[in-house]
Amino acid sequence: MARADALQASSPKITKAIICAFCTGLIGIGLARFAYTPLLPALVDAHWFAPAAAAYLGAANLAGYLAGAVLGRPISARLSSVAVLRAMMVLATAAFFACALPQGFLWFFVWRFAAGFAGGAMMVLAAPMVLAHVPPARRGLAGGMIFMGIGAGIAASGTVIPFLLQFGVQAAWIGLGVLSFVLTAIAWSGWPDGPGHVPTAPSGHIHPPRLGALRALYVEYALNAGGWVPHMIFLVDFVARGLGQGVKVGAEFWVAFGLSATAGPILAGHIADRIGFRSALRLAFSLQIFAIGLLVFDVTSTPWLFLSSIIIGAFVTGTVPLVLGRIHELLPHHPAEQKAAWSVATVAFALCQAAAAYGFSFIFAHSGGDYRILFVIGMIAMSLALVIDVGGTFREKAMR
Numbered sequence: 001m002a003r004a005d006a007l008q009a010s011s012p013k014i015t016k017a018i019i020c021a022f023c024t025g026l027i028g029i030g031l032a033r034f035a036y037t038p039l040l041p042a043l044v045d046a047h048w049f050a051p052a053a054a055a056y057l058g059a060a061n062l063a064g065y066l067a068g069a070v071l072g073r074p075i076s077a078r079l080s081s082v083a084v085l086r087a088m089m090v091l092a093t094a095a096f097f098a099c100a101l102p103q104g105f106l107w108f109f110v111w112r113f114a115a116g117f118a119g120g121a122m123m124v125l126a127a128p129m130v131l132a133h134v135p136p137a138r139r140g141l142a143g144g145m146i147f148m149g150i151g152a153g154i155a156a157s158g159t160v161i162p163f164l165l166q167f168g169v170q171a172a173w174i175g176l177g178v179l180s181f182v183l184t185a186i187a188w189s190g191w192p193d194g195p196g197h198v199p200t201a202p203s204g205h206i207h208p209p210r211l212g213a214l215r216a217l218y219v220e221y222a223l224n225a226g227g228w229v230p231h232m233i234f235l236v237d238f239v240a241r242g243l244g245q246g247v248k249v250g251a252e253f254w255v256a257f258g259l260s261a262t263a264g265p266i267l268a269g270h271i272a273d274r275i276g277f278r279s280a281l282r283l284a285f286s287l288q289i290f291a292i293g294l295l296v297f298d299v300t301s302t303p304w305l306f307l308s309s310i311i312i313g314a315f316v317t318g319t320v321p322l323v324l325g326r327i328h329e330l331l332p333h334h335p336a337e338q339k340a341a342w343s344v345a346t347v348a349f350a351l352c353q354a355a356a357a358y359g360f361s362f363i364f365a366h367s368g369g370d371y372r373i374l375f376v377i378g379m380i381a382m383s384l385a386l387v388i389d390v391g392g393t394f395r396e397k398a399m400r
Helices: 002-009 012-031 036-045 051-078 081-098 105-131 136-165 169-186 211-242 246-275 277-296 302-330 335-366 371-399
Strands: none
Touching: 012 081, 012 105, 012 136, 012 169, 036 051, 036 136, 036 169, 036 211, 036 246, 051 081, 051 105, 051 211, 051 335, 081 105, 081 169, 105 136, 105 335, 136 169, 136 246, 136 302, 211 246, 211 277, 211 302, 211 335, 211 371, 246 277, 246 302, 277 302, 277 371, 302 335, 335 371
């Protein structure tokens, strides 16, 4: 049976399904969200938008992501998941071409929101649908490959955007649209059919869900999402304009961020296999506090900036499988609750990230463009996540 499962996991159909899900992450998050970061200073320099307005447009994408994460599953309950995923890929592609038209703030806000909505829906739907068709023994590797699409999109945006910007901001948006169109064509067919593998709980010894720890995990994941925002939205702008090194140099740090994000899920999963998901999460929080702290304390020489970019980039994607794994640890024999918990965690993540994006944009606009205060708040959020997790251990020991 194990041999049959292994063969099935590596079958062409499963491989194609994994590629499809990989493409949705690349389109919906890697490009639709993260390509905006290296574009932001170029939009300002080209006088398409003022710095504060450009930052708010970045936040519009995160608000759309929240809406997509909330509404993705209800929409797929009325339509097929495959139909929704195809529609979202088309919507994200259309948003790139629409943003090539400088029609003002409201036009951009609507299309950046639409791109975020598409990304949120694809994040909620694609990976769970594909992983249900992968035998349990191979899901870790398959999940890592799927979430690598996000990092691949970040890396692609950091290399493609500077090249396209040589031909103008409009050309950059059109180029992203063409790339998204090609990826949509690749991922159009090959999605799996049917419910896939349905896990069964063992008879007896079924422990009740650890609801307190689960709620704490939601808060930690949300705080973690907020702590990323300064790097996600402002990193390239901080290097390009804040440190005066230009868009090209800023994009180099974004490439490092993206390459690290590509390897992040597999690396995080490997660490979790060795020390457990709770310990791996704590290690992730600690490393991210250090990485953000470098910018808080103005340790901004090139090697340290690259280290900060690499650490945050790795855990922007690597935290996803860690949280999924932690949910499985807390609900080991409750597959239905696992699915529901992942939906709640995703919405909590999206809600905090969208709120943080608007909050950081407001602070940036009203602080005279002070980048440091953004990193201070991000470091505080990440530290709170670690404190909550460690505090949960003491509460559990006290209750025994």
